[in-house]
Amino acid sequence: MRRFNPSSLMFAVSVIALTGAGAQAQSEPEDVIRVTSAPLETRADEVVGSVDVVGSDELVRNLNGNLADTLENLPGVTSTYFGPASGRPIVRGLGADRVRVLINGLGGLDASSSSPDHAVTAEVIGAEQVEVLRGPAAIAYGGGAIGGVVNVMDGRIPTALPEDGLDGFVYGGTTSVNDGTQVAGRVLGNLGALVLQGDYQRREADNFEIPGYAESAALRELEHGDEHEEEDHDEHEEHGDEEELAYGEVENSGYTFETGSVGASIVGEWGFVGLGYKQTDASYGLPGHSHAHEEDHEEDHEDEDHEDHEEEEGHAHGEEDVRLELDQKRVDLRGAFEREGFFNRIRWSFAHADYVHTEFEGDEIGTVFDKEGVEGRLEVRHQHGGPRQGAIGAQMLTQEFNSAGAEAYLEPVVTQDWGLFVAERWDFDRWGIEGGLRYDTRNLDGLRAERDFDTVSGSVSLFARPADGWFTGITLSHTERAPTDAEVFSNGAHVATRAFEVGNLDLGTETAWSGEATLRREAGRFSAEATAFYADYDGFIGLFPTGEEEDGLDVFEYRQEDAALYGFEAKFETELGRVAMFDLSAEATADYVRGELDNGGDLPRIPPLSGTLALIADHRLVSLRAEGRFVAEQDEVASFETSTEGFALFNADARITPFDEHDVAFIVGVRNITDEEARLHTSFLKDQVPLPGRSYRAAVSVRF
Structure with a gap:
């Protein structure tokens, strides 16, 4: 099996990037939101396709544990929800490898895409912003991001000089439903051009309360x-x-996540170069996930004392709670150089991570997952004068994944990816055209076989501004996705998914033709956006039942079927006027996706129609918000699924900023006011683990 040397590759990328040092900065437009995940850093209201940019204040206000749960109100976004500790974003009904979860433009280098019980190592507290790109807007990240991209800009490598030589934040919060606490803090200071950063975060909770049966x-x-x-x-x-x-x-649902980091950057008018180190440690239970040791159980019945002890601990019938302990050490290198001229910006990033998590069955080690990976990305933006601008770039990923133990369903595999991409945009004021093209290679080197894949993905978009405040766009895309290590080499019991998973050494490339139409309207007191999409898949790779049984589990195999996904997303905001001292406004969202197989079946775990409706009342020092989240029944299910009932959740909160500078904010709120039982159809545990019941929250955030 091939090994990789991250040191030499890091040096090579660093040398390439540093060739741009010393150039002069180009002034950036003010008071606009730019999508930094896009190679051209297009304004959010000018992106052809669907995109959301969630700022730091909104993230703190909506904080709900992990990344996916915090983003739950964004249209088209839901969660895999394997309990409160482990949840990965699902976008437009797609998850795992089809949605890239990034940290500052690079992958998390964790194991979250390989199984729903593996937590994401990206934290929300302290993030500068989170960007969600859907569909063709994510083309620069390849066919593996056909569902979308969720990019967390975590701020752990300084990119600018702090004001007055010192900057940072402190956060503390508590939640009642799980006796949870969250604390976080960061401080930045500079010595001339050198900026130093350090931060610490910890969130922990006990078992969470629910209104009825699990x-x-x-x-x-x-x-x-x-x-x-x-x-x-x-x-x-x-x-x-x-x-x-x-x-x-919900038993065995407690967790502890702890993260610390240090970073340093050299910052000037030309840009920045920075280095950061982050350590993540976590320990969490896997609710609805226990193992029965049948042989030990037979012997235990002969020992009455042991049986009594077992019942006292709540492990009836010899079952052991499963707990996962996670450790990741990650080093990041980032830089950006601005200059005048044809090539006006060079942006690069590099990360190396060692990731290990151990699954404990009671006090015994069950399975150990070990992953070492390195990823790099280089982007060069160019301008041609007039309406044209563009970017070219390269990306690489090398990772080695090993597992050992009772549930080592995946053999050791080394994955090597290389990609080249180009994006161009012509904007003629009233109309324009944008295109992107990406070429990727993937090598999967396992014990049983070695597979190579070449993929090409591209998109072309036409956009127009027919009148002031209007923006319309239409996109045609062709994407190709190579199979993952799990899809090719799995062969064993995967208790998290309650299946014996069998990979397929003969899988080919998954391809899709898709179309998307976007309409935006900005008109003084209100704004609206709607997007409709359709994707036709040739050889959609999925887990399908075989009708057989192995080790007491149903056998599912990876194979390819033709399929289609289609749906829409919409959001609307409007000012309602002034009542007493408060400015009233309203927000509404809706989203729908349908997943069908060409043979007449349905794709599994597709989210149903859902929407939110919120009323906001803002005063100079107080912001009040009341919202309802409405999710329809899902009865269009795969043959091996059960249907899921619809639900309505109501939340309310108040954000109080007693000082005009808004540096100090107090947040009080309540979620699931009516203590409703709610289950996410996208979760493997939807019939074992509902969403939390009524929960009160109090928090304080201080920025300095």
Whole structure:
């Protein structure tokens, strides 16, 4: 198996990037939001396609544990939700390798895309902003990002001089539903052109409370022949049934995440060059995920004392709670150089990470996942004068993934990716055209085989401004995605997905033709945006049941089927006027996606129609918000899925900024006011783990 040397590659990229040093800066437009994930850093309201840019204040106000849950109100975004600790964004019904979760433009270099129980190592607290690109807007990241890109700009490498020589923030918060606490802080200071940064974050929680049974009514009926109505819970508890169902809280759902980092940059008018180191440690339970040791169980029945102890610990029938401990050490190099001339910006980034997580079954080590990876990206923007600008770039990724233990369903694999891309835009004021092209190679080197793939993805967009305040765009894209290591080399029990997964050494490239239309309207007191999309897949790679059983699990194999996904996203904001001292405004979003196989079936875990409606009242020092989140029933399901009931969740909060500078903010709020039972159809655990019940939150954020 081939090995990689990250040191030599880091040196090469650094030398290339440093050739631009010493150039003069080009002034940036003020008071506009730019999408830094896009090679051209296009203004958010000028992107052809669907994009959201969530700033730091909004992230703090909406903070809800992990990254995916914090972004839940964005149209077209939901979560894999494997409990509160582990949730990865799903965009337009697509997840795993089809959505790239980035940190400052590079991958997280964790194992979150390989299994839904693996947590994302990107944290929301302290992020400068999070950018969500959907569909063709993410073409510069290749066919592997056909669902979209979620890019967390974490601020851990300074890119500018702090004001007055010192900058930073402090955050502290608590939540009632899980006795949770969150603390975070960062400080930046400079010595001339040298800027130093250090930060620390910790969030932890106990088991979270729910309004009823952890198992859904459908699952209770299927497994127990009795819906266990809530009014009978006390009687059920008094009788001491041998198999007591979890009620009122989700067992084994507590977690602790701890992150610390240091960084240093040289900053000047020409740009910056920075280096950062981050350490992430986590320990969390996997709710609805326990292992039965049948052989040990038979022996345990012969030991009455051990059996009594087992019952006291709540592990009936020999089951052991599963807990995961995660450790990642990551080094980042970043730089950007601005200059006047044809090549007016060079931007580069590089990361190396060692990632290990261990799954414990009780006190015993079950499975160990070990991943070492290095990723780099180089972008050069060029301007031609007049309406034309463009960018060219290169990207590479090398990672080695190993697993050992009872659930080592994936053999050791080395993945090597190389990519080249170009993006060009012609803007003639009233109309314009934009195009992108990317070529990628992937090598998968496993124990049983070695596979090579070449893919080409491209898009062309036509946009127009038919009148002041209007923007329209239409895009045609062709994307190709190479299979992943798991899709090719899996072969074993994967308890997280409750399946025995079998990879396919003969998988080919997944291709898709897609179209997307966007309409935006800005008109003084209101703004609106709507996007409709359709994607036709040739050889969509998915896990499909075989009808067989292995190790007590249903066998699923990776194979390719033709499929189609289509849907829409919409959002609307308007000012309603002034009442008393408050300026009133309203926001609404809606999204829908449908996933169909050409043979007449449905794709699994596709989110149903959903939307939000919010009313905001702003005063100079106080901002009040009340919102409802509405999710429809999902009954268009795959043959091996159950349907999911719809729900409505209501939330409210107040953000108080007692000083005009808004450097200090107090946040109080309540989520799920009506204590509604809610389950995400996109979760593998939807029938075992509902969303949290009513929760009160109090937090304070200070920026200096």
